[in-house]
Amino acid sequence: MRIPHFLAVALAALSLIGCELVVLDPAGDVAVQQGQLIIYSTILMLIVILPVMALTVFFAIHYRASNKKARYEPEWDHSISLEMVVWSVPLAIITCLAGLTWVATHRLDPYEPVRRISAEKPADPELDPLVVQVVALDWKWLFIYPEYGVATVNEVAAIVDRPVEFQLTSDTVMNSFYVPALSGMIYAMAGMQTELNAVINEAGTYKGFSANYSGEGFSQMRFEFHGMTPEDFGIWIEDINENGDYLSEEDYLKLAKPSVGNPVEYYNSIEAGLWNKVVNMCVGGEELCRDDMMMVDALGGGGLEGLFNRDLYRGFCSVDDAQALYLMLRPEMRERSDEILAAISNKPTDLQAELVLTYSDET
Numbered sequence: 001m002r003i004p005h006f007l008a009v010a011l012a013a014l015s016l017i018g019c020e021l022v023v024l025d026p027a028g029d030v031a032v033q034q035g036q037l038i039i040y041s042t043i044l045m046l047i048v049i050l051p052v053m054a055l056t057v058f059f060a061i062h063y064r065a066s067n068k069k070a071r072y073e074p075e076w077d078h079s080i081s082l083e084m085v086v087w088s089v090p091l092a093i094i095t096c097l098a099g100l101t102w103v104a105t106h107r108l109d110p111y112e113p114v115r116r117i118s119a120e121k122p123a124d125p126e127l128d129p130l131v132v133q134v135v136a137l138d139w140k141w142l143f144i145y146p147e148y149g150v151a152t153v154n155e156v157a158a159i160v161d162r163p164v165e166f167q168l169t170s171d172t173v174m175n176s177f178y179v180p181a182l183s184g185m186i187y188a189m190a191g192m193q194t195e196l197n198a199v200i201n202e203a204g205t206y207k208g209f210s211a212n213y214s215g216e217g218f219s220q221m222r223f224e225f226h227g228m229t230p231e232d233f234g235i236w237i238e239d240i241n242e243n244g245d246y247l248s249e250e251d252y253l254k255l256a257k258p259s260v261g262n263p264v265e266y267y268n269s270i271e272a273g274l275w276n277k278v279v280n281m282c283v284g285g286e287e288l289c290r291d292d293m294m295m296v297d298a299l300g301g302g303g304l305e306g307l308f309n310r311d312l313y314r315g316f317c318s319v320d321d322a323q324a325l326y327l328m329l330r331p332e333m334r335e336r337s338d339e340i341l342a343a344i345s346n347k348p349t350d351l352q353a354e355l356v357l358t359y360s361d362e363t
Contacts, residue, residue, distance in 0.1 A: 022180045022181050022206075022207075023035055023038070023180050024038065024039070026180065026181045026182070027181040027182070027200055027201055027202040027204060027206065027227060028179075028181060028182040028183055028198055028199055028200045028201055029114070029116060029117060029118050029119070029198075029199050029201055030108060030114065030182070030183040030184070030197075030198045030199065031180065031181060031182055031183050031184070031198075032119075033104070033107070033108055034108065034183070034184050037100065037104050040100060041097060041100070044093050044096055044097055044100075045093070047089070047093055048089065048090060048093060108184075110183070110184070110186050110194075110195060110196045110197060111195045111197070112197060113129060113163060113165070113197050114129075114163045114197050114198065114199050117161050117163075117199055117201070118161075118201055121161075123163060123199075127162065127163070129162070129163035129164055129165040129197065130145075130147065130158055130159060130162055130163070130164045130165070131145070131146055131147060131164075131165050131167065132144070132145060132156060132158070132164060132165070132166050132167070133145075133146060133166075133167045133168075133169075133275050134156075134166050134167065134168040134169070134177060134188060135168075135169055135170070135171055135188075135278055136168070136169070136170040136171065136172075136175035136177070136188040136210065136214075137170075137171045137172070137255065137256050138171070138172050138173075138214070138215065138217065138256070138257075138258040138259070139210075139214065139215065139216070139217030139218060139220060139221040139258065139259065139260055139262070140153055140154055140221065140223075140255075140259065140262040141153065141154055141156070141177075141208075141210075141221070141223045142255065143155070143156040144270060144274075144275055145237075146275070148237050148240075149268075149269055149270060150237060150240045150241065150244060150266070150267060150268055150269070150270070151244075151247050151266075151267040151270055152240065152264065152265065152266055152267070153255070153262060153263075153264060153265035153266075154222070154223040154224070154262060154263070154264050154265070155223060155224050155226070155264045156208070156223060156224075156225050156226070157225070157226035157227075157228050157233060157236050158200050158225070158226070158227060158228070158233075159200075159228060159229070159230050159233045160200055160201060160202065160203050160227050160228065160229055160230075161199065161200075161201060162199070162230075163197060163198070163199050164197070164198055164199065164200070165195065165196075165197050166186070166195065166196040166197075166198070167193055167194075167195055167275075168186060168187075168188040168193065168194045168195070168196065169188055169189070169190065169191075169192060169193050169194070169278060169279045170188040170189050170190045171190065171256050171278065172190060172214075172256075173190070173214050173215070174187055174188070174189045174190070174212060174214070175187070175188045175210045175212050175214050175221070176188070176210055176211035176212035177196065177208070177210070177211075178208065178209060178210070178211040179206055179207070179208040179225045180206075180207070181200075181204075181206040181207075181225070182198050182200055182206065182208075182225060183196060183198035185211045187212065190281065191279070191280070191281050191290055192279075193279050200225075200227035201227075202227055203227045203228060203229055203232070204226075204227050205224055205225070205226050205227075206224070206225045206226075206227065207222065207224070207225070208222065208223045208224065208225045209221060209222040209223070210222075215258075216258075216260065217258065217259070217260035217261070220260050220261045224264075239266075240266045240267070240268055241268045242268075243266050243268075244266035244267045244268030244269075245265075245266070245267055245268065246267065246268070246269050246270075246271075247267035247269065247270045247271065247274065248271045249271055249274060249277070249283050249284055249285070250284075251267075252271075252274060252278070252283055253283060253284055256283075276289075277289065280292075
């Protein structure tokens, strides 16, 4: 016997009751607020959808051919009261959705530090967030902890009720970093650094994965996210220090090669400057770093002078005092040191343009 379509749908819906709806029941405050947005938006939209569905059934029954009591008015074409309802209700809903979206977009900006730990507890401005640098590789995730000098592959942890700041980039194609229990997704892109601020409120192990298709091993590009107490997190860091290896640029290049189902790996020390080189796509030293390349372009670039600048300013933007180094290399520009520093710092664009024009005239 065939099961009617509507009954099959109902049974399928009932089978989902026991599933864990992590998006609507997350363990992090940012994800909690995002889940509330979904609920509020759904309720507002149902204000229109439910009456429309009910009226569809009502009209079909009331104005059926066999109902002789229904009035037949073929000349009717206008009702001011009906049009007021048809236009005012959707307008009110759109206004509410717009206000809700505007406020939530600024409150939950992923680049802004979290403002609260939970609904009852504001964030402590004196407490620095735990910084985790994330690199999307083919097809695995590398997590670097600059505060502790360690790194992991396909495993990441954070301290319960301590804000965490993810700094993300990609070694190859664009990926999307997503831990549903923690926060919404954020893209990781090659040659760029994005940011995601969040907080985990409950200890436990949660699923993380790439939410953007990136090739053959995409389906296994997953990792475990651990919410830990400060004590457990300390033990975890000690375990990495005891069992980890050294992560050099050469090791990174090996790690970056495509692999599917990569196991968890630990690194107890990292070569200095590795993160900056990953972001600027110059690991291995053969390519000119992107920030140095932009500096060369700001100084005129192009032609034989550009070739000279490529070698002269290699590593320029990663030194401790770029201004002092530049004045040593080109003392004739000492009078324009303030403008040079502004250009190096990627500050006002008009200063960069003026510097390029001045340098071109002088050369």
